[in-house]
Amino acid sequence: MSEPSSFWPRARRHRSFVVGATLTAFVVGMALLSVIWTPYAPTAINIRRRMAMPSADHWLGTDSFGRDVLSLILAGAQNSLMVGVLAVGFGIVLGSTLGLLAAARRGWIEELVMRFADFTFAFPAILSAIMLAAIFGPSTMNSVVAIAIFNIPVFARVVRGSANAIWARDYILAARSAGKGSTRITIEHVLPNILAVIVVQGTIQFALAILAEAALSYLGLGTQPPTPSWGRMLNEAQAMVFRAPFLAVFPGCAIAIAVLGLNLLGDGLRDLTDPRLSRQR
Amino acid sequence: MTKAPLLSVTDLRVALQTARGVVEAVRGLSFTLDKGETLGIVGESGCGKSLTALALMGLLPDGAMASGEVLYDGHNLLTLNEQRLCGLRGNRLAMIFQEPMTSLNPLHCIGDQIAEPLQQHLKLSRRRARDRAVDLLDRVGIPNPRQRLDAYPHQMSGGQRQRAMIAMALACDPDILIADEPTTALDVTIQGQILDLIRRLVDDSGMGLVLISHDLGVIAETVDRVLVMYAGRAVEAGPVREVFARLAHPYARGLFSAMPRIAPGQPHPRTPLPTIAGIVPDLHDLPAACAFAERCNLAEPRCRAEFPPAVSIGPAHRAECWRTDQTLGARASP
Amino acid sequence: MPAFLLKRFATLLATLLATSVIVFLVLEILPGDPALLVLGIDATDEQLAVFRNQYGLDRPVLDRYLDWIAHLAVGDFGISYAYKTPVWPLIAERLLLTYPLAASAMLLTVVLALALGVYAAAQHNKPGDLAIMGISQLGISLPNFWFGLLLILLFAVNLGWFSAGGFPGWGDGILAAAKSLILPSISLAVVQAAILTRITRSSVLEVLREDFVRTARAKGLSRQAVLWRHVLRNALIPVITVIGLQFGNLLAGAIVVEQVFSLPGLGRLIFQAISNRDIEVVKAAVVLLAFTVVTVNFIVDVLYAVIDPRLKGRDV
Numbered sequence: 034m035s036e037p038s039s040f041w042p043r044a045r046r047h048r049s050f051v052v053g054a055t056l057t058a059f060v061v062g063m064a065l066l067s068v069i070w071t072p073y074a075p076t077a078i079n080i081r082r083r084m085a086m087p088s089a090d091h092w093l094g095t096d097s098f099g100r101d102v103l104s105l106i107l108a109g110a111q112n113s114l115m116v117g118v119l120a121v122g123f124g125i126v127l128g129s130t131l132g133l134l135a136a137a138r139r140g141w142i143e144e145l146v147m148r149f150a151d152f153t154f155a156f157p158a159i160l161s162a163i164m165l166a167a168i169f170g171p172s173t174m175n176s177v178v179a180i181a182i183f184n185i186p187v188f189a190r191v192v193r194g195s196a197n198a199i200w201a202r203d204y205i206l207a208a209r210s211a212g213k214g215s216t217r218i219t220i221e222h223v224l225p226n227i228l229a230v231i232v233v234q235g236t237i238q239f240a241l242a243i244l245a246e247a248a249l250s251y252l253g254l255g256t257q258p259p260t261p262s263w264g265r266m267l268n269e270a271q272a273m274v275f276r277a278p279f280l281a282v283f284p285g286c287a288i289a290i291a292v293l294g295l296n297l298l299g300d301g302l303r304d305l306t307d308p309r310l311s312r313q314r
Numbered sequence: 315m316t317k318a319p320l321l322s323v324t325d326l327r328v329a330l331q332t333a334r335g336v337v338e339a340v341r342g343l344s345f346t347l348d349k350g351e352t353l354g355i356v357g358e359s360g361c362g363k364s365l366t367a368l369a370l371m372g373l374l375p376d377g378a379m380a381s382g383e384v385l386y387d388g389h390n391l392l393t394l395n396e397q398r399l400c401g402l403r404g405n406r407l408a409m410i411f412q413e414p415m416t417s418l419n420p421l422h423c424i425g426d427q428i429a430e431p432l433q434q435h436l437k438l439s440r441r442r443a444r445d446r447a448v449d450l451l452d453r454v455g456i457p458n459p460r461q462r463l464d465a466y467p468h469q470m471s472g473g474q475r476q477r478a479m480i481a482m483a484l485a486c487d488p489d490i491l492i493a494d495e496p497t498t499a500l501d502v503t504i505q506g507q508i509l510d511l512i513r514r515l516v517d518d519s520g521m522g523l524v525l526i527s528h529d530l531g532v533i534a535e536t537v538d539r540v541l542v543m544y545a546g547r548a549v550e551a552g553p554v555r556e557v558f559a560r561l562a563h564p565y566a567r568g569l570f571s572a573m574p575r576i577a578p579g580q581p582h583p584r585t586p587l588p589t590i591a592g593i594v595p596d597l598h599d600l601p602a603a604c605a606f607a608e609r610c611n612l613a614e615p616r617c618r619a620e621f622p623p624a625v626s627i628g629p630a631h632r633a634e635c636w637r638t639d640q641t642l643g644a645r646a647s648p
Numbered sequence: 649m650p651a652f653l654l655k656r657f658a659t660l661l662a663t664l665l666a667t668s669v670i671v672f673l674v675l676e677i678l679p680g681d682p683a684l685l686v687l688g689i690d691a692t693d694e695q696l697a698v699f700r701n702q703y704g705l706d707r708p709v710l711d712r713y714l715d716w717i718a719h720l721a722v723g724d725f726g727i728s729y730a731y732k733t734p735v736w737p738l739i740a741e742r743l744l745l746t747y748p749l750a751a752s753a754m755l756l757t758v759v760l761a762l763a764l765g766v767y768a769a770a771q772h773n774k775p776g777d778l779a780i781m782g783i784s785q786l787g788i789s790l791p792n793f794w795f796g797l798l799l800i801l802l803f804a805v806n807l808g809w810f811s812a813g814g815f816p817g818w819g820d821g822i823l824a825a826a827k828s829l830i831l832p833s834i835s836l837a838v839v840q841a842a843i844l845t846r847i848t849r850s851s852v853l854e855v856l857r858e859d860f861v862r863t864a865r866a867k868g869l870s871r872q873a874v875l876w877r878h879v880l881r882n883a884l885i886p887v888i889t890v891i892g893l894q895f896g897n898l899l900a901g902a903i904v905v906e907q908v909f910s911l912p913g914l915g916r917l918i919f920q921a922i923s924n925r926d927i928e929v930v931k932a933a934v935v936l937l938a939f940t941v942v943t944v945n946f947i948v949d950v951l952y953a954v955i956d957p958r959l960k961g962r963d964v
Contacts, residue, residue: 154893154945155667155938157900164671167922167930168679240789247791248904252919267794271908274812278801285794293789373865396870404868411866416859420958421881430877431867466957482867 043305050301056294060287064114067107075100075108075261084277093283096266097273102280106287108261112173113291116256117242119177121235124184129231131185132192133223136200137215146193150186158183158245159252166254176255180242191234195227229306236299240292247288263288319346320522321370321490322385328365328546330597331377337597339365341546342382347490352516352523354533354554356569357543360594363526366543367494370524371409372399386490405435408483412495414475418467424451424478425463431485450481454511473504477511484515491516492524497532509536530573534558539630542566545595545605552631562625562633562641564610565590604636612637652959653950660946667938668720672713675931681705686729686925703727703928725932730924735932738917743936745815746913749829750902753836754895760841762887765848770875772853780845787842792901796835796908803831813910832909836901840894847890851883858882885956892948896941 044050067075072092079099087094093102131150135143162179169175199205200223208218249255250264258265263284270280328340340362347353355363369380372391384391386407391399403409408431411417419427428450429443438446444463451459454477467475476496483491493512497505513536516523527533533540533554540557542550542565550563561567568590592609601607607617614636622636635641679685683699691699700706704715719726725735768780804812810831816824855861856879864874903915914933921929953959 152663152666154896155663155942156670157896157941159900159903160934160937163903163918163922163930164674164934167675167925167927168685244791248793251791251793252904252907254922264791267791267797271797274797274800275805278805281794281797281801285791285797288791288794289786289789292791293786296785296789371866373862400868400870402868403866409866411859411863413859417863419860419864419878419882421956422878423957430864430869434868468958479863482863 040305044301047301047305049297050305053294053297053299053301056290057298060110060291060294061114063107063287064110067104067111071101071104071107073101073104075104076259077101084273084280087279094277094279096280097269097277102266102283105261105266106263106283109263109266109284109287110291112250112256112260112262113243113246113288116173116176116180116246117239120180120242120246121184121238123177123181124188124238125231125235127181128185128188128190129192131189132194133196133219135189135193136196136223137219143193146189150189153183153186156182159248159254162249162254171254171257173256173260176246176249179249180245183245184238184242187238188231188234191230192227195230196223199223199226229302233299233303233306236295236302240295240299243288243291243295320349320351320386321347322383323370324383324385326366326369326380326382326384328362328369328374329379329381330365331379332598334598338600339378339546339597340369340380341600343541343543343546343548345541345548345551347522347524349489349522350516350520351539352513352525352537354537354540355524355526355543356528356530356533356540358528358569358594361543362546363543364494367409367492367524367526370490370492371403371407372396373403373409401435404431404483404488405486406489408486408488408491410476410479410483410491410493410496413499414472414479415467415499417479418475420467423464423466424470428478428482428485431482435486446485447481450485451478453484453515454478454481455507456481472500473508476500476504476508480508480511480515484519487519488521490522490524492526494526495528496525498527498529505532512536530558530569542569545597545600547605547634549606549635550633552627553629556628556631560627560631560642562627562631562638563606563635564612564637564641565606566633567641568609604634610637612640650953652953656946656949660942663942664939665717667942668717668935669713671931671935671938672716675927675934676712676716677709679927682927685927703729720935725936726928728921728926728929730921730926730929735929738929739914739932739936742912742914742917744818745829745911746899746902746906746915747940749832749836749906749911749913750895750898752829752833753840753898753902754891756833756837757841757844757894757898758891760837761844761848764841765845765887766852766875766880766883768845768849769852769856770871777849780849784842784845787838788846790839790842792835792839793904793908795838796832796905799831799835800908813908815911815913828909828911832902832905832911835908836898836905840898840901844887844890844894848883848887851886852879855879855882881955885952888948888952888955892945895944895948899937899941 077100079095082091082095082099083097085091085095085099091101091103093106096102096105131146135146158179161182162175165175165179196219205218205222208222213221246255246262247264247267250262251268253268256262256265266284267281270277270284273280323346324344326340326343327338329336330339343362343366345353355366357363365374365378368374370384370391372394374380380392382392386402389398391402394402418424425444425447426440428447429438429440432438432443432446433440436443447463448459451462456462456474456477462470467478470478480496496512497508500508509532512523512525523537525533525537537554539552540554541548542557542563544565550557550566557566558570561570568588571588572590590609591611595605595608601618602621603619604610604613604617604622607613610617617636622634624632624634625638626632627638627642676682681696682703682705683696684691687695687699704712707715716726723736725739727733728735728738731738764780764784768777771777800812803810811828815828818825861874861878864878865871869877902913903918905911906913906915907919914937918930918933920926921933
């Protein structure tokens with residue numbers, strides 16, 4: 034980990050970090066803005082202005098129901114970010130707990146956690162979502178749970194690897210001989226030292242979560258209308274692809290910007306927090 | 315001698331691109347090597363000896379630039395084009411590296427790796443090259459060579475791997491063999507065997523050997539002539555017996571006394587080993603004077619002000635030092 | 649068979665078993681009563697009882713599970729609740745589209761990624777490398793289904809080179825069928841190829857720093873020859889692992905992209921099954937997809953050992 038004093042000056046000069054942080058801030062800004070203001074109500078249907086080309090009234094045009102595309106995209110950012118935060122949040126909490134437990138207890142517990150983590154690759158997020166949708170029906174929560182399930186082993190693996198490295202250090206031995214229990218050592222020494230790793234991985238998983246959420250909404254397994262979501266917008270745009278091709282462009286751009294921003298931010302954070310890796314990219 | 319030497323190096327310089335600017339790691343090295351002659355280059359790590367070896371092979375890492383002249387067979391190797399250099403490397407010039415562990419490709423069997431230069435330079439078929447590889451493995455003393463052909467590096471011991479490396483280097487009967495710390499990574503008992511092997515092969519084939527080592531013992535046992543390098547310069551050079559007998563440069567003297575010696579039959583010396591005080595100088599700000607002055611207990615103001623001259627100590631023996639009068643006592647004079 | 653292969657095979661069987669347990673638990677036990685789920689809350693007790701009896705749902709859980717996998721083992725995937733016909737022929741027909749789609753996308757991914765990744769590494773920090781890195785960063789950020797839509801916009805709507813979707817079936821000539829898989833394969837492959845290109849590049853760069861590369865150069869091999877003969881095979885080891893993991897993404901992605909191009913593959917069958925509450929079909933399709941992913945990873949592990957002789961001696 035880097036000392037805080039040197040982080041910002043270096044960060045400001047790091048190109049991936051600056052571009053990534055700017056794009057991410059832009060998307061977060063869109064979501065926040067949409068809470069208090071959108072040009073039109075995102076769900077307001079206007080049959081007389083269906084599939085209008087972009088204009089001064091509707092900057093990004095209107096969709097097949099006459100809804101304002103810009104308003105839908107702004108509101109859609111809320112949905113993407115919310116699913117991302119919840120899914121990655123669950124993934125971090127549950128996965129890190131498992132990873133820390135594995136590193137602290139070792140033995141058969143570690144073995145069990147790692148075998149479980151190895152095994153979950155058999156279920157990509159979409160497969161989990163399919164099973165959940167088959168039972169509970171499609172919903173936003175469905176996306177959250179499916180993406181979270183996919184994230185748990187990712188964090189378990191990363192956290193366990195980093196935590197093992199911390200456990201091998203001398204000051205842990207000192208803390209142990211001072212009679213501290215493994216729970217206390219984990220909280221006082223291990224966790225603070227692997228926070229950077231978790232943040233970096235979390236950023237990258239956030240990007241993947243936004244992609245997965247979009248795919249699930251597109252398939253109709255995730256967020257349901259009328260709640261605005263980028264994936265759903267693309268689904269509806271596809272039916273109109275010959276009549277209003279521009280409808281298929283803007284929501285995709287929004288997804289790509291959000292994902293690109295988070296990916297660059299994650300790369301930048303990794304470079305800035307792990308000096309060993311900084312020269313390799 | 316009237317005949318031109320096998321290899322003639324004149325004012326070799328190697329510049330490195332670093333984060334803090336360009337530095338010269340080899341600063342004007344000159345030496346010659348005759349057929350059948352063995353030359354040792356000795357010095358601490360970072361003195362530029364490995365870069366010298368790589369410069370001779372034309373294998374400097376990216377960001378390193380060599381200048382000066384390395385004359386072999388009428389060509390300056392430093393300006394030869396890559397294609398011609400490839401024709402010489404592994405063919406006329408061969409090299410052995412320090413780490414037999416990592417210097418062999420883990421995914422190819424030994425036989426194929428030894429056969430490779432034969433296929434490359436002598437255009438032998440894979441089958442015939444592998445037959446030759448059996449002879450080579452036999453020559454470097456690997457038992458059951460035919461069976462070992464299909465062994466992978468991870469199935470061999472360190473000493474065996476280094477023998478295989480030597481077989482690889484000898485494949486095309488090179489004129490010059492460059493051995494960069496060939497025994498450093500090996501167990502002490504194996505070290506002697508490998509040095510014996512190298513010496514015997516050099517004697518048999520009549521090739522020239524450049525042996526690079528930080529270990530004076532290795533150098534003393536193996537070579538005819540020695541070059542003591544410090545901060546990119548040859549501070550002392552000459553016949554190995556002469557140099558070890560006189561030790562005209564304070565640095566050579568320091569290296570020598572820092573070497574543990576246990577004479578047979580004598581009790582273990584109780585005195586701590588003398589060391590050379592200070593650290594290897596930073597190449598970024600070398601003085602325009604003697605680079606060793608800061609660590610030298612004989613240094614006087616002149617040493618920190620001007621480059622020392624090359625003082626002739628004896629036939630083909632010289633040292634770059636202002637204070638040879640001190641080191642050699644009353645016997646020598648500039 | 650060497651020890652390591654046996655061990656890998658045992659792991660494969662254990663993983664397949666665990667996969668089947670998960671799918672069974674989630675789809676057959678979690679919902680509570682499948683009969684209620686399928687017939688809805690309006691169904692009479694009598695109807696429910698008949699349904700349960702018909703599909704053996706009134707038996708103990710363990711019996712049902714053992715029965716299910718015993719039938720799976722011989723290729724019997726049960727009876728569809730909605731169509732009242734065996735599930736396997738329904739799925740088999742769709743697999744003829746989904747498997748070739750995933751396989752061709754995989755092939756495209758590997759070819760693109762190896763070519764670009766090795767080229768970028770050879771051109772380290774030169775314009776070619778920087779361009780490939782920039783494009784791949786962009787590629788990683790694209791949703792594959794959106795990229796598919798953009799391909800439709802360009803090649804179907806504007807240029808008219810391809811139809812916007814649909815599948816003529818393999819019966820009407822292989823060429824026409826293959827043509828309809830081109831755009832879907834590309835949209836699937838681009839994202840994965842972008843990821844794999846970066847991994848290939850960094851793996852090649854790492855191997856280029858190894859000592860044995862210098863040894864090979866000291867033998868007189870040109871940079872090119874060293875790259876092909878010594879670097880590539882070593883660099884492939886981590887790349888192959890990632891390829892195995894990517895196959896799962898490709899198969900899952902195929903389900904999405906089938907929707908974009910209106911292809912009658914496994915994806916469409918699954919979505920119909922979900923809206924029909926046809927749990928038996930969902931269960932079969934999901935377990936089959938998961939099995940495929942697990943098996944491909946097993947094959948990749950074996951491939952690994954073919955490339956790396958160090959693994960053969962050890963049991964990993």
